[in-house]
Amino acid sequence: MRFNEKELVFLSRQPPERAAELGMRGPKKGDVVKRRLVKLIVNFLFYFRTDEDEVSVNQSQWHRYHYCYRYLFLDEAERKYLFECDSQEQCEEWIDAVVKASYEFMRKNLIYYRTEIHRLTGKDPLEQYGISDETRFQVNSGLPPPPT
Amino acid sequence: MKLNEKSVAHYATCNSPPDKTGFLFKKGERNTAYHRRWFILKGNMLFYFEERESREPIGVIVLEGCTVELCESESEEFAFAVKFDCVKARVYKMAAENQAAMESWVKALSRASFDYMRLVVKELERQLEEVQEEARSSQAKNKPKKHQPQVQGATFSLQNAAITGPSQEGVSSRENGVSWSKPTSVPNGVSEGSVWEGDFCGRGDGVKPPPVPPRRKTNGGSPESPVSPGTGCFSKLHEWYGKEVAELRIEWMQSK
Numbered sequence: 001m002r003f004n005e006k007e008l009v010f011l012s013r014q015p016p017e018r019a020a021e022l023g024m025r026g027p028k029k030g031d032v033v034k035r036r037l038v039k040l041i042v043n044f045l046f047y048f049r050t051d052e053d054e055v056s057v058n059q060s061q062w063h064r065y066h067y068c069y070r071y072l073f074l075d076e077a078e079r080k081y082l083f084e085c086d087s088q089e090q091c092e093e094w095i096d097a098v099v100k101a102s103y104e105f106m107r108k109n110l111i112y113y114r115t116e117i118h119r120l121t122g123k124d125p126l127e128q129y130g131i132s133d134e135t136r137f138q139v140n141s142g143l144p145p146p147p148t
Numbered sequence: 149m150k151l152n153e154k155s156v157a158h159y160a161t162c163n164s165p166p167d168k169t170g171f172l173f174k175k176g177e178r179n180t181a182y183h184r185r186w187f188i189l190k191g192n193m194l195f196y197f198e199e200r201e202s203r204e205p206i207g208v209i210v211l212e213g214c215t216v217e218l219c220e221s222e223s224e225e226f227a228f229a230v231k232f233d234c235v236k237a238r239v240y241k242m243a244a245e246n247q248a249a250m251e252s253w254v255k256a257l258s259r260a261s262f263d264y265m266r267l268v269v270k271e272l273e274r275q276l277e278e279v280q281e282e283a284r285s286s287q288a289k290n291k292p293k294k295h296q297p298q299v300q301g302a303t304f305s306l307q308n309a310a311i312t313g314p315s316q317e318g319v320s321s322r323e324n325g326v327s328w329s330k331p332t333s334v335p336n337g338v339s340e341g342s343v344w345e346g347d348f349c350g351r352g353d354g355v356k357p358p359p360v361p362p363r364r365k366t367n368g369g370s371p372e373s374p375v376s377p378g379t380g381c382f383s384k385l386h387e388w389y390g391k392e393v394a395e396l397r398i399e400w401m402q403s404k
Contacts, residue, residue, distance in 0.1 A: 001153050002207030009149060010234035011212055042212055042262040043192065056150040061159050076155040103191035104164070106265045113272035120279050125272055134259065136167045137268075 012039065012046040012055050018097045021050065023084030027076070033084055040094075043101050045074075061102065067095050074098065111139055160188055160195040160205050167191070168256045170249065171200075173224060175241040182224055182243060192262050194230075209240055216258040218250075226250040230257060 016039040023033040024047060037048040045058045064075040070091045072083040085091040099105060114137065117125045126132040168189040173182035174196060186200040192212050195205040214230050221227035224243035228250060231239050244250035 001157055001205055003151055003153075003156075004209050004232070004238065004240075005149050005151075006237055007213065007232045007234055008151070008210055010232070010237075011210070012149075014213075042266075044210075044212075058152040058155070061155070076152065077158055079152075079155070103262055103265065106262065106269055110265065110269045110272060113269065113276050117272065117276050117279055120276075120283065125275055126268075129268075131259065131268075134256070136256075136259075136265075 008044070008057060009055065011041055011044065012048075012057065014041055016041045016046075017101060018094065020085075020090065020094075022094075023082075025082040025084075027079030027081055033082070038083065040097050040101050043103050045098070045101070061104075062098065065095060065098060067091050072098075107136065110137060115139060156193070156208060157195075157204055159190065159193070160208070161203065164190070167260070168253070170253070171245065172196075172249075172253065173243040177238070182241075189256060189260060192260050194257065194260070211257060211260045212262060214257070214261070216254050218254065228254050 019037065019039040021035055022038045024036040024038065025031050025033045035050055037050055039046045039048070043061070046055055047057075048055045058076075058081075061076075062074045063077050064073075066073050070085040070088050072085060072091050072094055074081045074083070083091075083094065085094060114125060117123070124132050126134075126137055131137060166188045168187075170187055171184055172187050174185050175182050185206070186197040186202070188195045188197070188205075192210060194209040194211055196207055196209075197205050209230060211230070213234075214232050217229050217231060219227050219229045219241065221241065221243065226245065226247060226249070227241060227243040229239050229241050231237065242253075244253055
């Protein structure tokens with residue numbers, strides 16, 4: 001699948017929400033924990049090899065995330081990643097950041113605020129910006145389409 | 149650069165509803181003819197398929213940091229371009245089938261970035277706080293007639309929000325004309341040690357996702373600052389929300 005690599009590399013150099021050197025174990029059988037510079041930027045998780053400039057990226061749509069002590073587990077549909085933090089506190093900060101680095105999470109928040117403001121004031125706060133009809137901001141967004 | 153392609157491609161075709169779909173003509177990279185492709189916009193990713201029925205995308209354009217412009221084309225009417233700020237970036241030229249479709253796509257693509265969504269969320273969060281504050285103070289004053297809290301409009305433009313870096317504490321203005329008074333954080337519902345299922349792929353039974361718990365200030369109007377991801381206040385967050393989230397989850401699971 002083609003993707004706009006140059007632009008993603010450029011994105012990987014923007015100021016991150018969060019960055020740290022962490023232990024990281026990839027999803028393949030036999031993968032071991034390696035030190036990686038991990039950067040969270042918008043809804044992408046970039047990780048750099050510390051000795052080289054090479055970068056990989058996961059679009060941050062995790063299927064499941066959980067943590068235990070200082071280990072963070074992020075699962076895609078079939079692949080599981082493990083991140084080893086230096087402390088439980090750091091691990092908690094990372095999971096907090098990863099949860100918020102999700103487009104769907106942002107969308108749900110938007111819908112929540114929009115609904116609340118409308119409930120309290122009778123006005124749609126998006127109307128004044130001319131975006132109240134945008135599909136992505138509709139109150140039933142994020143739900144699967146009804147079965148046909 | 150390696151991308152988690154399988155996962156990303158899966159996101160394109162899983163049953164979460166797309167933000168926009170349709171046919172567009174896309175100018176090829178080497179072959180400069182325009183090819184008709186089926187496009188699916190989800191979040192800040194624009195996927196394109198050879199055909200509408202294709203199971204896997206040919207490619208994806210990550211829209212973060214892009215600007216969308218109308219453009220003149222010798223061969224195509226209703227043409228527009230997706231451009232990026234970085235050096236030697238590729239310009240993606242596309243054309244719609246009519247004026248309405250072109251305008252609709254240009255609007256949708258220019259608002260597709262995560263950064264834009266985040267800005268809107270922050271603004272609405274600020275507005276909600278204002279509204280709640282008004283409601284609280286009007287209750288305190290105990291006015292005889294019904295008090296309608298007004299939503300204060302901020303003057304800011306939501307056209308083509310370009311990425312200038314993620315919001316940081318204390319940032320008060322941006323290049324694209326957006327200005328904020330105080331950036332505040334977004335609530336989350338993660339409780340310690342538990343497994344949180346991301347449900348972005350949706351479920352087939354039409355159940356609504358659990359509501360996001362609202363941000364709350366502590367009782368007695370203490371000067372405690374709002375929690376933010378950067379200040380490591382997760383333990384506070386956990387205390388404040390942990391109980392409520394656990395209850396909400398139980399409620400939600402039982403209602404399924």
